[in-house]
Each structure stands twice: as C-alpha cells, then as structure tokens.
Amino acid sequence: MHSRTNSRVRTIAFLAGCIALFAAHAAGACDVRQRAEVPVQASRGVLLIPVAVNGTVAHFILDTGAERSMVTPEAVQRLGLALDEWVGTRMQGIGGVVEHRNANPRSLTLGGIALQRRTITHDTSLTVGALPRTSIAGLPIDGLLGRDFLSMFDLALDLRADTLTLYDVQACSGRFLPWKQDYTAVPAQRPADTAMVLPAVLDGRPLRALLDTGASASVLTARGMAMLGLTAQRIAGDASQAGGGIGPQRPNMRRHRFATLRIGTQTIRDPELWVAPIRVVPIVDMLLGEDWLAGRKVWISFATSQVFVAE
Numbered sequence: 001m002h003s004r005t006n007s008r009v010r011t012i013a014f015l016a017g018c019i020a021l022f023a024a025h026a027a028g029a030c031d032v033r034q035r036a037e038v039p040v041q042a043s044r045g046v047l048l049i050p051v052a053v054n055g056t057v058a059h060f061i062l063d064t065g066a067e068r069s070m071v072t073p074e075a076v077q078r079l080g081l082a083l084d085e086w087v088g089t090r091m092q093g094i095g096g097v098v099e100h101r102n103a104n105p106r107s108l109t110l111g112g113i114a115l116q117r118r119t120i121t122h123d124t125s126l127t128v129g130a131l132p133r134t135s136i137a138g139l140p141i142d143g144l145l146g147r148d149f150l151s152m153f154d155l156a157l158d159l160r161a162d163t164l165t166l167y168d169v170q171a172c173s174g175r176f177l178p179w180k181q182d183y184t185a186v187p188a189q190r191p192a193d194t195a196m197v198l199p200a201v202l203d204g205r206p207l208r209a210l211l212d213t214g215a216s217a218s219v220l221t222a223r224g225m226a227m228l229g230l231t232a233q234r235i236a237g238d239a240s241q242a243g244g245g246i247g248p249q250r251p252n253m254r255r256h257r258f259a260t261l262r263i264g265t266q267t268i269r270d271p272e273l274w275v276a277p278i279r280v281v282p283i284v285d286m287l288l289g290e291d292w293l294a295g296r297k298v299w300i301s302f303a304t305s306q307v308f309v310a311e
Contacts, residue, residue: 028171029171030169030170030171030172030173030176031168031169031170031171031172032154032167032168032169032172032176032177032178033167033168033169034165034166034167035111035113035153035166035167035168036110036111036112036113036165036166037111037163037164037165037166038050038110038111038163038164038165038166039162039163039164040062040157040159040162040163040164041059041136041137041139041162042159042162042290042294043136043137044136044137044216045215045216045217045289045290045291046061046133046136046141046216046290047061047062047159047213047214047290047293048060048061048062048136048137048139048141049061049062049110049145049164050110051108051109051110051115051142051143051145052107052108052109052110053071053075053079053081053105053107053108053142054079054080054081054105054106054107055107056079058071058075058079058142058143059139059140059141059142060141060142060143060144060145061131061141061143061144061145061214062144062145062150062157062164062213062214063144063145063146063212063213063214064146064147064150064155064196064211064212064213064214064300065146065210065211065212065213065214065215065280065287066144066146066147066214067146067147067148067192067194067195067281068127068146068148069117069126069127069143069144069145069146069148069149070100070126070127070128070129070131070143070144070146071103071126071127071128071142071143072128072129072130072131072134072141072142072143073128073129073130074134074140074142075140075142075143076103076128078142079105079142081103081104081105081126082103082104083101083102083103083104083128084101084102084103084104084125100127100128100129101127101128102125102126102127102128103125103126103127103128104123104124104125104126105124105125105126106124107124108124108126108149110145110149110166111166113166115149115152116149116152117148117149118147118148118149118151118152118194119148126143131143131144144214146214147194147195148194150302151194151302152302153166153167153168153302154166154167154168154169154299154300154301154302154303155167155299155300155302156297156298156299156300157213157293157297157298157299157300158297158298159293159294159295159296159297160295160296160297169301169303169304170303172303172304173304177299177308179297179299179308179310181297181310181311182310182311183297183299183308183309183310183311184264184265184266184308184309184311185264185306185307185308186198186199186263186264186306186307186308186309187199187305187306188211188305188306188307189208189305190305191282191283192281192282194302195210195282196210196211196300196302196305196307197209197210197211197282197284198210198211198263198264198288198307200261200262200263200285200286200288201260201261201262202220202224202228202258202260202261202262202273202286203228203258203259203260204260205227205228207224207227207284207285207286208284208285208286209263209284209285209286209287209288210280210282210284210286210287210288211288211300211307212287212288212289213289213290213293214289215287215288215289215290216289216290216291217273217274217289217290217291218271218273218274218286218287218288218289218291218292219243219253219273219274219275219276219278219286219287219289220256220273220274220275220276220285220286221276221277221278221279221280221284221285221286221287222276222277222278222279223279223283223284223285224275224284224285224286225275225277227285230256230275232277235254235256235275238254238255238256238275239254239255240252240253240254240255241253241255243274243276243278251276251277251278252276253274253275253276254274254275254276255272255273255274255275256272256273256274256275257270257271257272258270258271258272258273261273263288263292263309264307264309266309268292273286296309296310297309297310298310
C-alpha cells in the first residue's frame with residue numbers, strides 16, 4: 001500500500017512538472033502574426049493610409065508622433081460623425097496648444113482590422129481639429145492616425161514598396177523579425193508610454209529623437225539647438241520658411257547643414273535638417289521624420305520598444 005502511494009505521488013509530481021514545463025514554454029514562446037497589409041500613399045513628405053470610418057474609406061496621415069488621433073471638421077461633416085457634447089481633448093503640436101471636441105465614430109478599421117484606442121475603455125473616439133494641409137496628390141486629408149491606435153500593433157513600414165503591415169507580437173525578444181535581409185535593432189525609450197524615442201548622434205552630440213512618421217521632415221528642436229550651441233545668430237544666414245503643424249502658430253524654421261547624423265549603425269553624411277526653437281511633448285532634441293524613413297524598410301516594435309532598420 002505504501003509503495004502504491006509513493007508511485008502515485010511520483011506520477012502526479014511528474015505530470016505536474018510536465019504541465020509546468022509546457023506552461024513555461026508556452027509563456028516564453030515568441031509569436032509573430034501578420035494582421036493586415038495596407039497601401040501607403042507617400043507624397044511631399046506626407047504618408048496617407050486608408051482608414052474606414054463608419055464603413056467609408058477616409059485618408060489619414062500615418063503619425064507615430066501624435067499621441068492622439070484627429071479628424072478634420074470637414075471629414076466630420078462628410079462622414080456624418082457624432083460630436084461628443086461633454087468630452088474634448090487638449091493637444092500640443094509645433095504650432096502650440098489647442099483644445100477640441102471629440103467625435104465618436106461607430107467603427108474604425110485599417111486593412112479590415114477593427115481599431116480600438118489603447119485606453120481602459122478601448123473606445124474609438126477621435127479629436128476634431130484642423131490640419132495645416134487639406135489635400136495631397138489630389139486626395140483629401142481627413143485626419144491623422146496616432147499612437148493611441150497604432151501602438152496596439154507592431155508596424156512594418158516599407159516606403160520602397162509603399163506598404164504598411166500590421167503585426168501582433170507576443171513574448172518576443174532578440175532577432176524575431178520574419179525578414180530575409182539583415183537588419184539592425186535600435187533600442188527606444190518610452191517617456192510618454194507609447195512615444196518611440198531613439199538615440200541619435202548629430203555632429204558627435206548624443207540626442208534624443210522622436211520617431212515621427214507624421215513629420216514631413218526631420219527637425220532639430222529648441223532643446224537640440226541648445227545641445228549643439230546653435231543660436232539664432234549662428235543660423236541667421238540659413239534659408240528659412242514658416243513651419244506648419246497642429247496649433248495656431250507657424251514657427252520660423254531654418255535649413256541647416258550638419259556633418260553627420262547617425263541612427264543605430266547607419267550614418268548620413270552632410271544632412272540638411274530644419275532647425276526651429278519649438279518645444280514638443282515628450283521633450284526631445286529632434287523629430288525624426290519622413291525624410292529619414294524615405295527609401296528605408298523599418299519595423300516599429302511597440303511590443304518590444306525597438307525600431308529595426310533593414311540594411
């Protein structure tokens with residue numbers, strides 16, 4: 001009798017160990033699943049993607065620099081969106097601070113995938129506001145899709161093929177991409193939860209760069225100007241133009257040539273960047289925009305806080 005009891009105990013212990021081993025293996029198994037692939041219309045530094053709002057296709061800017069997604073007042077009318085009578089959103093862009101009411105679409109989809117905000121309620125609300133451009137390449141700009149929706153996925157952006165691919169990534173680390181070509185990994189900081197801030201080196205000075213797919217060009221901010229000692233007098237002779245973005249102000253920007261810009265293992269020689277005494281949220285030294293993304297294949301991994309760049 002004693003022998004049978006010991007045998008049962010050993011059997012139960014063995015099965016428990018197998019279950020624990022299986023559970024540990026399952027919990028640590030890297031899972032990468034493609035959810036959708038959508039076309040990207042790239043024109044004059046703007047990346048447009050098709051977002052279905054209440055079943056009607058609209059054209060939104062792909063904007064990893066925006067914490068909050070937005071729809072224009074014209075699109076609210078065209079798409080028949082209901083406005084929230086109680087809730088609004090305060091936003092800050094390069095043009096200052098603005099506050100708008102929210103719109104509440106019944107549904108939002110991207111590539112057939114239902115979108116929900118990264119909030120406790122998983123709502124689909126959009127803030128309503130004007131954008132500096134109303135159209136591009138003959139297409140209306142209906143809004144911008146920001147990190148509140150985008151950060152639910154990993155984003156593979158290939159501007160050589162004009163495609164954006166959405167992935168679900170679970171329990172992954174290291175080199176897990178399904179890419180055949182070689183690539184490098186750039187670690188990202190997440191100071192505002194979903195913002196992707198990359199280490200950059202400009203003319204030998206380490207900087208913090210916000211990856212901003214909604215910016216048509218990279219910009220050195222007020223903090224970055226201070227880091228490199230770029231005073232108004234030093235850049236007074238550079239070409240200038242008024243900047244545009246969310247907010248009522250149009251800051252004066254200067255086009256300045258630098259010696260080198262390094263992101264990860266890739267170095268750009270003699271880059272020309274816009275320089276402007278602007279302050280953005282989160283506080284960073286520069287915005288890394290579409291001009292850096294152009295011609296590159298980049299994987300933005302919100303799941304692992306990394307950005308992968310194809311060689």
